[in-house]
Amino acid sequence: MTLRSIVYLLIGFVFITPLLWMVSTSLKYENQVFERPFVFIHLDNVNWSNYAHILTQTDFLTWLWNSLFVVLVSSCFRLLLAALGGYAFGYLRFRYSEAIFFCFLAALFIPYQLTLLPQFISFRFIGLLDTHWALILPNTIDILSIFLMRQFFLSFPKELIHAAYIEGSGIFRSFARVALPLARTPLLTLGLLSFFMIWDQYFQPLIFLHSKSLYTIPLGLQSFQTQFGKQYAMQMALACLAIIPVLGVFLALQKQFVESIVSSGLKG
């Protein structure tokens, strides 16, 4: 038992080390970042000015708001469309549904970088470039999410929907009143995963946004970079602040998230 605890502790320590390094670095001066020997925190000379700089001299709050806006709007639409798509492909079935779904899956195999230039040209042509919609709209459709919801609805008890039909519900009503509430757990998990994935996106905002006022947190993080190197201490201070909403969302929904994973809510 003790040995097992030690092993778990060690594994936990490995996972938490980057986080500790992040906090430690955020409280240092730039020339202390890679000092040897490593000092966790210089208690006699803690550098709080990195945080002060981030909060007063940068557009951190704007970046934070932009990130939250893009992530929340994208995630909501993604969940709605994933549920609709999953229900259609997994439960309703229809002529050529397998073939259409295969086409959806095939899109997963196209490397994102390959689509970047055509996407950029399309967005420019229709005027979406340098707007948050250039980030939101592509994020609303996620093939993997549709796939996961399809797997859920494949094993969904048909009797429940049939009962709804018998009671006079139409296709949308039975979806909204019966299927959707029962899909709460996988949708919650998908929502959390989507939140983290979209929150971390860097390349899309980098390419599609020009105006600094539209930047999201990952782009803001790169502001502390010169052509010669990075200001790690400043970056880590921003990262510490930026992690708060993510941590908040995770902690708030942790119980449901773990439950859904444990109970294999997303059946494959």
Next chain:
Amino acid sequence: MVRKWGLLAVSIVLASSLAACGGKNDNGGEGAASKPAETTSGSKGETVTLKFLNISEYLDSAEFKEFLDRFEAKYPNIKVDPVSVPHEQYINKRNIMLASGEQVDLIWGNGVEQFDAINKGFLMPLDDVAQEVGIDMSKDFGDFKPDKDGKHYRFPIQQNNWMLYYNKKVFDDAGVPYPDPKVPMTWDEMAEVAQKITNTSGKDKVYGMFYNNWGMYFYGYGSQLNEGKFYTDDGMANIDAPEFKRSLEWMNDVMNVRKAAMPIAEYIQNNTDFLSYWNGGYGMVVGAQWYAQLAATKKDQYPRDWKAGIAPMPVPTEMAGKHMNWSNIDSLAVPKNSKHAKEALILAREYVADYTLGAGALPMYTKVSKDQYFADLAEALKDDDITLEQVTYLFGGDPDVINVEEKPVLGAPQEYESTFLDIVSQYYTGAMTVDDVLKSVKTKVDAAIVEQSKQ
């Protein structure tokens, strides 16, 4: 019934996918770029908006915002739309914007990046347009030669001014006299001094020499020897020339024989940053003006209890006594698809004359006074007992300095540098001989140059 609704649900999904390709015509769209008012110069009183692509460190500063206010007040018919990109991803964004036909009017780039753009056919020659705004590209930037086919594609901002920075405390502790402020050491002398001041026996190791894992720290000595001849006469890689071999061997001597510099494996493993020099554990480093701008003058961010000194950068024995510099020019350039080349060059001219100087860098443009720049820098470094005379001599005020190329910029410059850095560490770890390293780099870079010439 079920089929019908199933098809409807899938249709919604598909329609939403397509919605990603539809939306309002916002700023930045083609419509915005081609407004009639922006297609002509300000001569008719119409407003021109210039899209200016640059790296974040230059566009996000308070000084740049102040410069823009001054510029737009001076030229009310020219508006500037700055696009700021972190340097790490700058080339990706630049390539996508230019390859997609996005109208960009002015782009920033260092030597490698601008020659990459020239090779890709992104840029327009500037000589004729420059005449229109009163600039002579062959005279107004000192000894600045045409880039390709006798034409200038780059509008120079500043060039690096390299020197030797040293830690006076490390020299004092070792009882070794400081380097001469005017007469450069030879590389061999530097190796000896580095060995003398190295002390790796204590708890806090002190290496006599610090280096960056950048190409010039390995091949730069060779560049001084052969006047920056990184390419053979037929345009292929010249990295296997004896001068570069000697350069790599010198570094091996300092690092692995004299043990006066951190072993490269440790350097990479520690993720050593180029600003690590300023934590005090090193005696000397060859660095450019950016060390002064980023660290030496910013003691609030890089606090230190030791004084820094500056001296000319070391030279080969054959060049003893001469003041040499590795030249790498940052510049602005006008993409071919710009519709406002003249206004772009007006912005470029004001950028170097006003902003560059105001932001603490020395512009190559000869029509601006540089005295204040030297005075401000000397004032910022006075706590290190560095004088105005030293600053003027080393930070770009010596007309007799001999400039050689800092790095390869002509054929496949990005591939040249990255291939070299990918392979060279194997020599210093003993995995490959110096001849094998240079041969391997040459083979790969030659292939990249040939490939590029086909495009």
